[in-house]
Amino acid sequence: MKSLQYCALLRGINVGGGNLIKMASLKSCLESAGIENVATYIQSGNVLFESPESDEAKLARRLEKILSETFKPYSARVVVCAQDRLRKIVMGAPKGFGRKPETYRYDVIYLMDGLTPATAIKRVLTRPGVDEARTGPGVLYFSRLIVRASQSRLTRIIGLPIYQQMTIRNWNTTTRLLALMQARGKGIGD
Numbered sequence: 001m002k003s004l005q006y007c008a009l010l011r012g013i014n015v016g017g018g019n020l021i022k023m024a025s026l027k028s029c030l031e032s033a034g035i036e037n038v039a040t041y042i043q044s045g046n047v048l049f050e051s052p053e054s055d056e057a058k059l060a061r062r063l064e065k066i067l068s069e070t071f072k073p074y075s076a077r078v079v080v081c082a083q084d085r086l087r088k089i090v091m092g093a094p095k096g097f098g099r100k101p102e103t104y105r106y107d108v109i110y111l112m113d114g115l116t117p118a119t120a121i122k123r124v125l126t127r128p129g130v131d132e133a134r135t136g137p138g139v140l141y142f143s144r145l146i147v148r149a150s151q152s153r154l155t156r157i158i159g160l161p162i163y164q165q166m167t168i169r170n171w172n173t174t175t176r177l178l179a180l181m182q183a184r185g186k187g188i189g190d
Contacts, residue, residue: 003036003050005083005185007177008063009110010045010076011167021045021071033066041180046173048180056080057113079110079167083181085137090178094134097141098171105149106171109133109140109157115165123162125153142168 013021023040026047030038037050053059060080067076081089089108098106111120117135124140126133130148134141144152157163169177 003052004054005181006049006051006056006059007081007083007086007181008045008047008049008060009079009081009167009169010047010067011078011112013045013074021074025071026067029066029070030063035063035066037184039180039184041177042173044169044173046169046177048177048184054082056082056085060113077112077164077167079112081110081138083178083185086174086178086181088137089139090175092136093171094141097143098175101172103146104143105146107142107154107168108136108171108174109142110167110169111138111140112165112167115162120162120166123160124157127151127153 010026023043026045027038027040030047030049035049035051037048039048040046041048051059057080060078063078063080064076067078068074109120109124111117117138117140120140121133121135124133124142126142129145130151131142131144131153142154144154157166
């Protein structure tokens, strides 16, 4: 069985001084657990790996268990994206999304298994004239005007219970992860 390329997006590590996990330790932990071809990207908990498993939710549960047991008291929450799904997320972005980085900040809100974009969009509030949110495949695309970023409602999401079911990456990280997966995945799962 061929291995597929995946990225795992860990929620809540190395943010604001909490849940500090070194990327070398994270990589070593996953390799010790039998995860194949592990690489990390920047300090915010982005992990690239390969697996013959085709069920993203099952992989997420496995990684959460491994990480929670290894890095106690961290209670791991993970979104897993196969390369094909990440490609759909990037290609399915709203028209113009990511095209004016001097004017807007662009984020992708990744939803954990069980939270649908239709439900999430109702709870992620936007400020007219500042924010815009749209649904995508297992994500919300969120943009906000840089000059009015302090008025954005994105930061308010942190206080909502639904926030526990998502993790956020900026657009540059999202597109870079896809590029890294494509470079790594030549011939894997294709």
